[in-house]
Amino acid sequence: MKKAHIIIIDDQIDVLSALLQDLKPFRERFILDDCESADEAHELMEELFASGEKIALIISDHIMPRKNGITLLSELSSDERFEKIRRILITGQASHMDTINAINNASIDHYISKPWKVDELHAIMRRLITHWILDQGYDHKDFEGMVDVDVLFKRIKSEGGPVN
């Protein structure tokens, strides 16, 4: 099975590379794509969609010139091609009304404050990836080491029956 993509967006290259570095463990089962702007991410996503590649998760910075992360993630949630992608916002403004509204309007699955803690970041990613795997109907055994057991258990219990 071809690896799905995880897209990371931040306009500051030093933050972007730090994030990339911290997400290295996920390189085993996913392709990590770094982008420096919302526009670049849009372009990349169109390319990937055109070639039939899957995107599992997007992590985006909040404050960026031209188009900010919240606008980007909101747009994706209303695009039926991309609505299943899990969305994480990284923000230095957790009490910002825009952030709160975006979460409440379900366009963000999780927000992370800067500076992030690596362990927390990994835990959040595992949870969201597990949800995505189950949504896609994939076999979670193919993603050993990246699955959150609690999420798995809860979902199987509520959806009933074995995971196909």
Added chain:
Amino acid sequence: MGSLVDKYFTDRHKVIRLIKDEMLFEKGAVNQRLYFLKEGSVKGIDPDDQGEFFVAESGDYIGLFSFFSLDDQTRMSVRALSDCELLYVDKEDFTHESQDQLLVDFMPVVLQMLSKRQEQARLDYLKHQKVLKDMQEVERLAALGQLSAGVAHELNNAITVISRRSDHIIQEVLQHMRRTDLETELINLGLERGRVVPSAEARRVARELRKISDASDAKLRDYARTGKGEELARQDQATAQRAFGLWNLGASMHDLQLAVKQSEHVIASMRSLAVTQVVRQNDCDVNESIRHAVVLLRNKLKHVELSLDLDELPPIFGNTNELVQVWSNLIKNSVDAMDHQRTDYSKLVVSTSHDDTYVIVRIADSGPGIPDEIRDEIFKPHITTKQQGQTFGLGLGLTIVQKIIKRYAGQLNVRSSHKGAEFEVRIPIKETQ
């Protein structure tokens, strides 16, 4: 009004002439006269607190309140502002009946005067409120300065440790780490230039490299990020991996150094809010301070077309760090203004020149310009972040700029149109104090 004068102020002998600054009467004196100011002007003041009650011109009546009151006592002193001629009547000239008539006739005048005094009191109150507000602003700035200085002080120790120790780590690594020539080349490249390859280019180059290497796409992208992608792709994987690892190490050191400089810059900015004296040098080069600011803002200027047009300048008596803050804040302001426009055209021109008196620095952007209404507001500090929109940060930049320029006895001019804004800073070459 004329008929009242004709009716009552008919005695030719009842005239008083005053020269300028002469007193008509003092506060608390007994006054049984009603005056009509025929020519000149007078001022009513309270000698105790220097409060000004009124200014009366020709055609006005003086002593209305004391004349019609029960105690005949004047409430203020009246002084002539110019040479005057006043007509008057005495209370004793009137019987009880005619006094009542007098009161009825003068009622409109009294009411008008009361109304005038009331309006004056209202205006004085508003003026007072404004002064209070200005004072509060000054106090707020002072408190802000104290707070900032405190925070800066606390942070400074931590930043110093980070700065010195990261330099130490870099030195030790470079000194003791065994490495091949390729690895040395790469770690130095990372350290010197940092992460200069944009993500989109790394992807593009990686695609090309697939033709000459069967390493994974992720690895090819990593090689591409160094700027020496092709060279690394031609190595065996172990060599290439290790070489990339060392480049990454160098680039992280570069990131550390840059982040330290940023922090030092922020702390310096906060410090200038507290009024402190900085050490100035005789050979301060304004152009150098501009170049320094541009380096510091390299990241922010990434998507901006920057033009530096720096003439040769005479040295001034100044502090480079302070000047760096001025240019940094102005440039940041311009870039932010251009960012909010949704065009691809972001152009910033920084130019320097001089005449006999001043060194002149101009920073012009292609942003939306500054609306007249907020032209003065932009220099006021705002420390709360906006809830809508993306304004954030301490919002102190232009306040600091103004403060510093003032210390140099310089000038700050703003020109704006829909094509963009231009900030012009003039710094005297010779210190005037």
